[in-house]
Amino acid sequence: MLQAIVPKIPISNPRLTKMIYEMVLRYFLDIDPAIFLKLIDLWPQDIYFVPAIINENVIWSLMGYDPQKATDFLINNVSRIRVSTVMDKLESYPKLQLVYLHNLFFHKRDQVNQEGKEYHNKQIELYATYDRDHLYEFLEKSIYWDLDRALEVCSSKELWREVVFIYGRMGSIPEALKFMIEKGDVKQAIEFVQKQNDQLLWDELISKSIRNPVFVSGLLENVGTHINPLKLIEKIPKGMEIIGLRYRLVKIINDYLLQTSLSQGCCEVLKADVITLSHRLYKGNRRAIRVEQDARCTSSNVSIISASKKKNVVVFFCNHIFFEDELIKLSGAQNNMMGGKQYVCPTCKQNAENNNLSEKKTKVGQK
Ligand SMILES: [Zn+2]
Numbered sequence: 455m456l457q458a459i460v461p462k463i464p465i466s467n468p469r470l471t472k473m474i475y476e477m478v479l480r481y482f483l484d485i486d487p488a489i490f491l492k493l494i495d496l497w498p499q500d501i502y503f504v505p506a507i508i509n510e511n512v513i514w515s516l517m518g519y520d521p522q523k524a525t526d527f528l529i530n531n532v533s534r535i536r537v538s539t540v541m542d543k544l545e546s547y548p549k550l551q552l553v554y555l556h557n558l559f560f561h562k563r564d565q566v567n568q569e570g571k572e573y574h575n576k577q578i579e580l581y582a583t584y585d586r587d588h589l590y591e592f593l594e595k596s597i598y599w600d601l602d603r604a605l606e607v608c609s610s611k612e613l614w615r616e617v618v619f620i621y622g623r624m625g626s627i628p629e630a631l632k633f634m635i636e637k638g639d640v641k642q643a644i645e646f647v648q649k650q651n652d653q654l655l656w657d658e659l660i661s662k663s664i665r666n667p668v669f670v671s672g673l674l675e676n677v678g679t680h681i682n683p684l685k686l687i688e689k690i691p692k693g694m695e696i697i698g699l700r701y702r703l704v705k706i707i708n709d710y711l712l713q714t715s716l717s718q719g720c721c722e723v724l725k726a727d728v729i730t731l732s733h734r735l736y737k738g739n740r741r742a743i744r745v746e747q748d749a750r751c752t753s754s755n756v757s758i759i760s761a762s763k764k765k766n767v768v769v770f771f772c773n774h775i776f777f778e779d780e781l782i783k784l785s786g787a788q789n790n791m792m793g794g795k796q797y798v799c800p801t802c803k804q805n806a807e808n809n810n811l812s813e814k815k816t817k818v819g820q821k
Contacts, residue, residue, distance in 0.1 A: 465498060514550075518550070521554075525558075526561075541555075548584065572598075577596075582608065590616055605624075631655065653681075656680070674687075772802050784800045
């Protein structure tokens with residue numbers, strides 16, 4: 455019966471009393487959650503009052519019916535249906551709890567969502583059990599989880615990549631590295647050291663792993679573009695057998711050739727830049743400077759044209775004009791043109807210094 459008239463229920467012009475919409479929603483919530491969720495999508499939120507239709511018992515039936523849509527609904531109404539209420543109601547359904555928490559945290563991709571942060575430790579446990587793929591990203595983005603607890607969870611589940619990340623966040627960089635070397639995970643160790651961007655850490659990695667042929671082999675294969683391979687090769691103990699050494703050396707040489715040709719290519723590109731810019735400079739230098747009839751000396755403010763018969767005039771490209779004797783007075787004896795030195799426009803120089811000063815001041819202020 456009600457199904458048939460639902461499409462005809464007006465939502466604006468005329469707008470009915472809230473009670474009617476709430477009644478309809480409550481009805482479908484009980485008999486057909488699909489229609490309920492559809493109406494939630496269709497109807498504007500301000501025509502009904504959520505707590506009037508949602509009682510806590512329906513959270514589970516909605517989540518059980520269509521977790522994604524139900525989650526969207528719950529998240530959109532997070533101010534009215536609190537996170538703790540949802541979590542309590544889903545207590546016996548950890549997978550659904552995770553669906554909810556995951557969407558809650560990630561639904562605003564571009565900003566960190568604080569809603570539900572008190573459940574982030576729990577969320578880590580849930581990820582570790584049901585959805586390992588998303589754990590790492592979550593660890594990276596949330597700052598509300600407990601380091602020791604997370605370390606315990608991830609170690610017990612043997613999630614080594616996450617363990618290393620947690621060590622990193624703890625600031626225990628050497629522990630993290632030691633851990634990776636013990637696990638024999640060359641690729642990850644290199645990736646990790648690369649991210650830290652610390653030359654000493656490379657040395658540490660090499661010295662700690664140099665007695666392990668598998669590690670040396672992996673290092674040879676991957677390290678070429680990050681450090682000087684000689685550094686590594688010189689340290690390899692005499693008589694150590696390394697699988698695929700020949701292939702790895704060839705790769706290092708190839709990498710090196712590639713780097714060389716890259717930097718040569720860059721030089722060529724820069725050459726072209728230099729030529730273009732010198733052309734521009736040359737053109738600029740040939741530009742005429744027009745001196746207006748009523749132009750005045752920037753320093754003494756005396757008209758240039760009337761006095762010019764008796765005095766030398768210096769015109770800068772910035773269009774500042776000075777009598778030469780004024781300029782000498784201003785810029786001091788050491789800048790005298792006669793000594794073969796170039797004049798610098800004192801006005802522009804002063805401006806530039808002032809700018810520098812104020813820039814430095816703002817930088818200090820920012821700190
Ligand atoms: Zn100037």
